[in-house]
Amino acid sequence: MTSMFLERGLLEEAAVLLARTAEVWAPVDEPGLDAPSFGRPGEGLPLAIGPRLPLLPLKTLFLPRVEELFRFAGGAEGPVVVAADVPERERVVLGALACDIRSLELLDRVLLAEPADERYRQRRERTTLLALACTGESPACFCTSLNIDPLRPSGADGLLSPTGEGWLVEALTGKGRDLFERLEPLLRPATAAEIEAAGALASISRAAVSLDPPPGGWDRVWELATWEETATRCIACGICTVLCPTCHCFDVQDEKRGSGGARFRVWDTCMSQQFTQMAHGMNPRPLHFSRVRQRFLHKLVYFAERYGAIACVGCGRCARRCPNATGIDEIAARLRADLEEDGNA
Amino acid sequence: MPSGLMTPEPAVIRAVREVTPDTLLFQVDVERPAGAAPFDYLPGQFAELSVLGVGECPISITSTPTRPGLVEFAVREAGDVTRALHDLVAGDRLGLRGPLGNGFPLPALEGRSILFIAGGIGLAPLRGLINFVLDRRERFGAVDIVYGARSPELLCFDWEFETWAAAPDTALHLTVDAAAPGWDGEVGFVPAMVRRLGLEPADRVAVACGPPIMIKYVLDDLAAAGYGSDDVITTLELKMKCGVGKCGRCNIGPRYVCLDGPVFTLSQLERLPREY
Amino acid sequence: MQQDRLREIAAGFLGRQDARCFVGWEDLPDGSGTRVTVVSRPARVSRLVWNRSCFANTVALLPRLGGTKGVIGVAVKGCDARALRELIRSGQVDRAAVHVVGVPCDGLRERDGSLARRCHGCRYPADFEYDEVLGPMVTPDLPAHPPDDLDLGSMSREERRAFWNAEFDRCIRCEACRRICYACFCPRCIFESTDPRWVSRRDGRPEKLFFHAVRAYHLAGRCIACDECARVCPAGVRLDLLNRALRDGIAALFGYEGAGVSDIEPPLRDFCVDDPDPFAKGRT
Numbered sequence: 001m002t003s004m005f006l007e008r009g010l011l012e013e014a015a016v017l018l019a020r021t022a023e024v025w026a027p028v029d030e031p032g033l034d035a036p037s038f039g040r041p042g043e044g045l046p047l048a049i050g051p052r053l054p055l056l057p058l059k060t061l062f063l064p065r066v067e068e069l070f071r072f073a074g075g076a077e078g079p080v081v082v083a084a085d086v087p088e089r090e091r092v093v094l095g096a097l098a099c100d101i102r103s104l105e106l107l108d109r110v111l112l113a114e115p116a117d118e119r120y121r122q123r124r125e126r127t128t129l130l131a132l133a134c135t136g137e138s139p140a141c142f143c144t145s146l147n148i149d150p151l152r153p154s155g156a157d158g159l160l161s162p163t164g165e166g167w168l169v170e171a172l173t174g175k176g177r178d179l180f181e182r183l184e185p186l187l188r189p190a191t192a193a194e195i196e197a198a199g200a201l202a203s204i205s206r207a208a209v210s211l212d213p214p215p216g217g218w219d220r221v222w223e224l225a226t227w228e229e230t231a232t233r234c235i236a237c238g239i240c241t242v243l244c245p246t247c248h249c250f251d252v253q254d255e256k257r258g259s260g261g262a263r264f265r266v267w268d269t270c271m272s273q274q275f276t277q278m279a280h281g282m283n284p285r286p287l288h289f290s291r292v293r294q295r296f297l298h299k300l301v302y303f304a305e306r307y308g309a310i311a312c313v314g315c316g317r318c319a320r321r322c323p324n325a326t327g328i329d330e331i332a333a334r335l336r337a338d339l340e341e342d343g344n345a
Numbered sequence: 346m347p348s349g350l351m352t353p354e355p356a357v358i359r360a361v362r363e364v365t366p367d368t369l370l371f372q373v374d375v376e377r378p379a380g381a382a383p384f385d386y387l388p389g390q391f392a393e394l395s396v397l398g399v400g401e402c403p404i405s406i407t408s409t410p411t412r413p414g415l416v417e418f419a420v421r422e423a424g425d426v427t428r429a430l431h432d433l434v435a436g437d438r439l440g441l442r443g444p445l446g447n448g449f450p451l452p453a454l455e456g457r458s459i460l461f462i463a464g465g466i467g468l469a470p471l472r473g474l475i476n477f478v479l480d481r482r483e484r485f486g487a488v489d490i491v492y493g494a495r496s497p498e499l500l501c502f503d504w505e506f507e508t509w510a511a512a513p514d515t516a517l518h519l520t521v522d523a524a525a526p527g528w529d530g531e532v533g534f535v536p537a538m539v540r541r542l543g544l545e546p547a548d549r550v551a552v553a554c555g556p557p558i559m560i561k562y563v564l565d566d567l568a569a570a571g572y573g574s575d576d577v578i579t580t581l582e583l584k585m586k587c588g589v590g591k592c593g594r595c596n597i598g599p600r601y602v603c604l605d606g607p608v609f610t611l612s613q614l615e616r617l618p619r620e621y
Numbered sequence: 622m623q624q625d626r627l628r629e630i631a632a633g634f635l636g637r638q639d640a641r642c643f644v645g646w647e648d649l650p651d652g653s654g655t656r657v658t659v660v661s662r663p664a665r666v667s668r669l670v671w672n673r674s675c676f677a678n679t680v681a682l683l684p685r686l687g688g689t690k691g692v693i694g695v696a697v698k699g700c701d702a703r704a705l706r707e708l709i710r711s712g713q714v715d716r717a718a719v720h721v722v723g724v725p726c727d728g729l730r731e732r733d734g735s736l737a738r739r740c741h742g743c744r745y746p747a748d749f750e751y752d753e754v755l756g757p758m759v760t761p762d763l764p765a766h767p768p769d770d771l772d773l774g775s776m777s778r779e780e781r782r783a784f785w786n787a788e789f790d791r792c793i794r795c796e797a798c799r800r801i802c803y804a805c806f807c808p809r810c811i812f813e814s815t816d817p818r819w820v821s822r823r824d825g826r827p828e829k830l831f832f833h834a835v836r837a838y839h840l841a842g843r844c845i846a847c848d849e850c851a852r853v854c855p856a857g858v859r860l861d862l863l864n865r866a867l868r869d870g871i872a873a874l875f876g877y878e879g880a881g882v883s884d885i886e887p888p889l890r891d892f893c894v895d896d897p898d899p900f901a902k903g904r905t
Contacts, residue, residue, distance in 0.1 A: 032791055032857045055855060056793065065793070066824040069351045072397045078438045079397035081352060115350050115589050139651060222618065232659045232686065237797035239855055249593035252351070252586045255821055256398040263397070265351070265592070266822040274813050275594065278584045279402075279424025282557065284597070284620040297618075298596065305599035323677075323801050323853040324656045325649045425816045 004180065005190035007166040011049065014186050015041035018092050021182065022128070025061060026094035027054045041094070049095035049160075051134045053141075053315060057245035058100035059107060061093065062123045066266045069252070074259025082260075088122035092179065095132045095160070098153035099143045099315040103245030104129075105155050109307040110248055128175045131156035132167075136204035140316030142329060145209035148313060151201050163198040164191075211300055211310050211332045214339050218301050222293075224338040230331060231289035233324045238269035240318040240327075246299070246311040249275075270295050296331050350589050353395040353440025359415055360435050364501045365494075367422045368466060369431055370407070372415040375441060386410055387448030388473035389580060389608045393588045394418060395440025396429040403585045403603070405470035406444065407502075411480035419469040419501065445588045446607050449474050449552070449578065457550045458486035462563055464535045464555025465494050468501045470580045470607075471554050476505075479512050488512070489544060493520040493535040497528045518542065536562035546572045553579045557621070564611060574612035581607045581621050597621060623724065623755045624671045627696060630722055630753055631666045634694040640720075641691035644682055646675040653732070657682060671696065671755070673730040676737070678847055680704040681803035684713045694720040699745025699758060703845040703881025704803040706749060710886070713806050723751035727761040738767045739848035739861070746882055771859070773866055785863075789829040791856040794822065798850035798860050799836055804843040804880075811835075833863065841867040842887035843880045 006014060018024050019042065027036035028045035035055040036048035056065075071083040104124065111120040134150040143150050152159065158176035160167035168190050171177040180187070190198075241247045251268035255261050268275065271291055277283045285291045303311035312328055319327025360372040375384040386406055395401045402424070408417035420430050433439060459478060463471050478485045490509060494500045500519065510517040520531040520538050531538065536559060551572055553563050560579060567577050583595040583602045590604035598617040600606065614621075631643040647658035647668040657677040660666055680701045686693060697705060705721065708714040726745075729737040742765040747758050773781060796812065799805045811819050812832060820831045844864045851861035871877055875888040875896075888896075 030791065032788065034857060066822065069349070077436075080355065080438075081397070081440070085349060110593075111591060113590065117591055118349055229659070232682070233657055235685075235797070235800040237795060237800035237853065239795045239797050239853070242793055242795045243855065248591070250586070250591075251594075251822065252401065252592070253818070253822060254398050254400045255823070261398045263351075263395075263401075264823070265587075268592075268594075270593070272813065274815055276584050277815075278582070279427065279816070280421070282582075284583065290620070294620075302596070302599040321855045323797060323849075325654070326656075330650055 003190040003195050004169045004187040005166055005194055006160070006169050006183070006187055010166075010186045011047060012041065014183055015047070015094060017183060017186065018094070018179070022090040022092045024092045024094060027052065038093075047095075049132055050162075051097070051132070051137050053097065053137050053317065054100075055243065055317075057103060057243065057315070057317070058093065058096055059103060059245050059248070061091070061127070062104060062120055063107065063111065063248060063250070063267075066264060067119075068262050068264045071262045072260055079260065083262075085118075088119065088126050091123070091127040092130060093127060094130050096129050096156065097132060097134045097315075098148050098150040098156075099134075099141075099313040100245055101129055101131055101153045101155040102143070102146075102148050102313045103315075106246045106303075106307070106309060106311055106313070107248055109309075128157045128179050129155065130158040130160060130176070130179065133159060133161040133198070133201055134203060135162075135201055138316070138320075139204060139206060140320050140327075141203075141205040141314060142207070142209040142316065143314035144203060144205040144207040145329075146211070146310065146312060146314045150203045150205055161198040161201060163201070164194045166194075168194060168198040205314065209314065209329045209332075210336075211312055211328065213301075214336045216339065218297075218335075220339060220342065221297070221301070221335055224335060224342075226331065226334045226338050227289050227293045230326065230334075231292045233326065234271075234288070234292050235323060236271040236273075236288060236291070237323060238271045239321050239323070241269040241271060241295070242267060243317040243321055245313055245315060245317070246303075270298070296328065296335075299328060300332060300335075350591075351442075351587065353393070353397075353401070353442045355438050356416075356441040358433055358435050358437050358439065361433070364419055365421075365466075365499050368501060369420055369422075370502075371418045371420060371430070371433075371439075373418065373439070373441070375416055383413075384416060384444070386416070386444035387451065388477045389449035389470060390444040390446045391470075391588075391607065392416075392418070392441050392443025392445060393585070394420070394426075394430060395442070396426060396433070397440055399429040400426040401440070401442075401586070402426040402430075403445070403588060405473075405580070405607075407469045407472045409473045409476040409480060411477050417473075419466065419472075421466050442588060445603060447605065449608050450610075451477075454478070454550055455484055456486065457548050459488050460539075460544055460549055460551045461488070461490040461492075462535060462539055462551060462553040462555070463490075463492045464559040465499060466501060467553075467555030467559075468492055469554075471552060472502055472505065474552065475509065479509070479515065482513060486514075486548060488515040489518065489542070490516070491518045491520075491535060491538050491542065493522065493533075493538065495522045497521055497525050534562075535559050536566055539563060540566050540570075543570075546570065546576065549576065551577045553577070568611075574615055575610050577611035579609060579611070579614070581609060583607075583621065624669070626755050627671050627722070627724065628666045628669050630755070631660060631669055631694060631696075632663045634720055634722075635660070635663045635666070637692070639691045641688065641693050642686075643669075643694035643696075644679045644686075645669040645696040646671065646677060646679070659686075669696070671724050673726075673728070674732075675724075676729055676849070676852060678704055678801075678803055678849055680708065680714075681801065681849075683719065684708060684806045692718055692720050694722060696722050696724050697749075697751070698724055698726045699747065699749075699760065700726075700739075700743070700845065700847055702746055702749040702751075703879070704847070706746065706881040707843055707845070707887075708803065708806070711806075711890075721749075721752045723749070723754040723758045725754070725756045725758050728763050736763065736767075737848075738770065739846060741765055741767045744878075744882055771862060773862055785830070786826060788858045789826060789833060792829050792833070792854075792858050793856055794824075794829065794832065795855065796832075797853045797855070798858075801849045801853045802840065803845070803847075803849075804840050805836070833860070837863050837867050840864060842871050842877070842889040844868045845880050 027048040028039035029048045072079040111117040157173045159170045250265045299311040362370040586592045590601040595602040646655040728740040848861040
């Protein structure tokens with residue numbers, strides 16, 4: 001099969017062509033932000049397709065930060081639910097990175113489990129993911145430690161591999177093939193040199209980070225000193241939970257407007273004291289350190305036990321944005337060190 | 346009418362009855378369109394009750410499916426949603442999502458004797474099961490109900506007591522924490538009464554629900570008396586939002602209390618972190 | 622070297638009977654900067670560093686450490702000392718329960734070597750009563766205005782509105798600004814209240830403005846212009862400008878130099894019959 005090529009100068013046109021039949025999303029540069037964000041090409045912000053991690057992860061497009069669930073209106077016998085379901089639109093994400101794409105597969109295990117979240121399911125089905133082969137943004141990246149191939153992410157429908165003055169393009173699924181068919185007028189066959197260069201791409205992602213349990217397992221991890229130490233520095237700001245591609249916890253709130261209103265869901269953080277606080281006063285995690293412990297045990301242990309994989313994609317957002325620069329990789333290393341020390345004591 | 350696991354259906358309150366000074370019983374008619382599946386539930390399941398504009402909260406179903414018709418919920422006033430529920434009267438509508446949760450493991454209880462242990466409002470989730478068992482009396486062994494509250498006026502569902510005590514091979518043991526004028530029954534904490542009764546494990550299953558401190562002592566006492574962890578059942582209460590295992594709030598260990606519970610055996614709880 | 626001296630002092634302090642821990646800074650694992658650290662054992666003082674990238678305010682940690690027994694050692698820059706003065710004045714920290722080690726600072730540096738924005742015009746209190754110092758605590762002579770700073774005062778009202786709308790549009794309501802701020806020490810912040818819920822978590826401009834404006838007013842008079850709020854904001858919102866604007870406003874209204882700099886009670890926490898009252902002009 002001939003490998004096809006998209007020239008760098010034709011990227012904007014490609015986005016326009018795709019926009020004829022689908023809503024196109026891509027990383028764009030927004031003034032004031034030091035990282036790209038997902039936006040709509042053609043709305044004035046420059047495309048930022050490259051090995052640069054968007055601030056908010058791809059989950060934003062599938063489980064929006066704030067989402068109205070339904071509306072209600074005042075009726076003769078009290079408020080009544082009125083809003084109808086709106087089917088999801090066809091969408092294309094241009095330039096998604098491997099870590100973000102893997103996070104969707106992890107979120108699928110929660111949100112598509114019976115009973116499935118219908119809106120999320122439709123969004124997943126009706127979105128075509130065009131990945132960018134990623135050479136890594138910085139040494140903070142460690143996706144390769146989690147069996148993620150940044151240069152050829154599973155879960156992508158199509159792949160753009162940067163080479164020469166553009167990208168080698170490859171369809172990886174039927175959806176990807178359909179998408180490239182639409183782009184055909186803008187594609188040309190790749191040269192041998194371009195194909196070779198694409199094959200020689202390498203990622204700077206750290207491959208030696210381990211989030212795995214130590215040989216003895218995580219059994220004795222409940223009472224470790226690391227929790228208190230981390231909790232002392234952790235300010236419970238929740239930035240990690242907002243920016244983590246695999247965090248999905250949400251709150252549900254009602255809002256009254258006159259005699260009607262709406263119910264919506266909004267991202268929430270397990271770091272908040274309110275997260276498990278019950279109205280009559282009980283709180284299974286009343287202490288800050290117990291919430292810190294829950295966050296990491298959930299990601300490293302509980303999620304893995306229930307869904308078969310650690311809830312982390314090695315993007316490094318937590319370590320980079322934490323006011324104390326403490327990421328999950330550091331926590332896992334310290335837990336293992338604690339356990340080994342205890343074992344040798 | 347939008348579908349969706351987060352959208353409540355309307356239910357009409359047919360009657361409201363006081364259970365204790367801070368708890369009301371709502372008898373609710375789940376209005377479903379003709380031809381739609383009826384509201385089928387198991388004892389031990391719960392529903393998310395909505396007051397549109399205020400919010401939603403999880404409340405155990407306290408009626409039994411052996412008596413079709415109205416579905417009953419006992420709501421204790423604690424926060425903004427339960428406060429708003431308490432303002433509703435017969436004829437008003439509320440929103441309902443359910444039934445949710447796993448319910449009691451009925452097959453595991455068949456042919457067994459059952460020791461019900463409840464404290465305060467903890468009787469609400471157990472009441473549905475008690476009435477289920479008494480409605481299908483021949484399928485179960487001896488029934489003992491140990492129930493206590495802080496004071497006589499905080500004993501819930503007192504109108505059931507006579508019926509329960511009079512049922513075949515069924516004993517009701519009531520107690521209040523402290524002596525009170527007009528009360529000539531037992532005085533003492535529920536765990537102490539359980540110990541005093543000294544009911545042997547034998548073919549018995551214990552089902553307990555109540556304040557955490559009571560549960561803690563009861564579970565310890567039952568273990569000491571030789572009850573196996575698979576033969577002790579309880580139902581947990583945790584803050585919930587979606588009720589269907591998506592929002593992450595009721596997560597304990599690898600479980601979601603809304604999906605894998607709220608009913609758990611002691612052996613299942615023993616494998617979970619001690620956070621409840 | 623000052624860093625070695627700091628480690629010596631910390632080790633000595635931790636050897637005391639009543640010492641609980643020592644709060645200072647440590648290098649980030651990737652060496653790109655520093656972060657706050659808490660050392661509990663003398664053997665671990667080698668983690669402590671002191672250099673021009675020690676941005677974090679060690680004092681902000683003190684109310685969170687809680688506890689009533691023992692003494693906590695803390696390394697304090699001149700600017701951090703302002704926060705400490707305010708926390709002591711507000712009854713959040715007991716002076717007798719902290720051992721304050723002053724570290725002389727001639728201005729923090731960004732990664733590119735330039736003087737940190739917040740260090741311009743440094744006026745930190747050299748007159749704080751430190752328990753120990755690494756060297757003479759002298760107010761450094763640093764230039765007054767950062768070259769690229771926005772001048773809100775010169776903007777029209779419409780320009781200011783457009784500016785803040787653009788800033789808050791980027792806000793993701795993580796509330797890290799609130800969490801990092803030394804002055805936000807309320808154990809139950811109103812923004813955590815669910816009954817009543819004072820502000821919705823909706824994404825709209827009204828909600829975000831409400832959150833930021835209310836927080837800024839709660840801080841007014843107590844802000845020490847440390848710019849930590851802007852530093853931790855993942856969306857780059859210029860909260861430093863917002864809080865400074867209120868700080869400057871209070872300085873102008875009440876002749877107050879700023880929290881922790883002057884030795885008078887912050888005006889919004891004090892009452893004086895002669896208080897200027899321009900907003901009530903024309904009313905009885």
